[in-house]
Amino acid sequence: MYRNPIFLALDLPRLDSAETLARKVAGHIGGLKLGLEFFCAHGHHGVREIARVGLPIFLDLKLHDIPNTVAAAMQSIHMLDPAIVTVHASGGRAMMEDAKAAAGEHCKVVGVTVLTSLDARDLAHTGISDSAHDQALRLADLAHSAGLDGIVCSGHEVAAIRAQWKNGFFVVPGLRPAGGKHSGDQKRTVTPREARNAGASVLVIGRPISRAEDPLAAARAIEETL
Numbered sequence: 001m002y003r004n005p006i007f008l009a010l011d012l013p014r015l016d017s018a019e020t021l022a023r024k025v026a027g028h029i030g031g032l033k034l035g036l037e038f039f040c041a042h043g044h045h046g047v048r049e050i051a052r053v054g055l056p057i058f059l060d061l062k063l064h065d066i067p068n069t070v071a072a073a074m075q076s077i078h079m080l081d082p083a084i085v086t087v088h089a090s091g092g093r094a095m096m097e098d099a100k101a102a103a104g105e106h107c108k109v110v111g112v113t114v115l116t117s118l119d120a121r122d123l124a125h126t127g128i129s130d131s132a133h134d135q136a137l138r139l140a141d142l143a144h145s146a147g148l149d150g151i152v153c154s155g156h157e158v159a160a161i162r163a164q165w166k167n168g169f170f171v172v173p174g175l176r177p178a179g180g181k182h183s184g185d186q187k188r189t190v191t192p193r194e195a196r197n198a199g200a201s202v203l204v205i206g207r208p209i210s211r212a213e214d215p216l217a218a219a220r221a222i223e224e225t226l
């Protein structure tokens, strides 16, 4: 469907820098991810500029509101023809159903379960007594039953979730190439290849490419591992 599963996260404040980077590595990635920060700063104009690079666009807007508002927002971004859009699974079944119904036929709607910035204590403060893991699995089930295409999950969870949701579309961020800057420290990291083997549909990769001394070489090297 895409040239390869790598979606480059264009988390750069300047539109011209984002476009330059996207053009530089375009031959070695499958798509471009634009987040809330980019969208708030550059809006539809910015998305259209980046779309001129010619790659599928992933709008990571993490929509979360009443069903009517989320559906209207989906209709408003329809004209940008995104390949993938995210919504918060915690917005509930009706919100997800309406988001999916309002999305274009070719647009994957993907649920965010529990943000990795939240731990069990943060969840407890919002009234959720389960672990982040259990809550993520529950929201994955809800997203599935609401008719979403898939969810965002970590490279550690994707195999278990794929086992329950065979034809799901799984977006995996938080990846670090083998031998990269952060792979030698104590943090448990997953490489793009490992995530792919575990069942990831899309690999979201930002800084390992955008902050590399040579982004083109970095993107090419990651592509070669897949």
Ligand code: C5P
Binding pocket: 009, 011, 035, 116, 173, 174, 175, 204, 205, 206, 207, 208
């Ligand atoms: O860390 P890196 O720069 O590769 O992150 C790429 C993208 O993945 C960023 O846009 C970030 O917001 C997103 N991300 C995420 N969940 C994580 C880690 C990163 O959505 N746990």
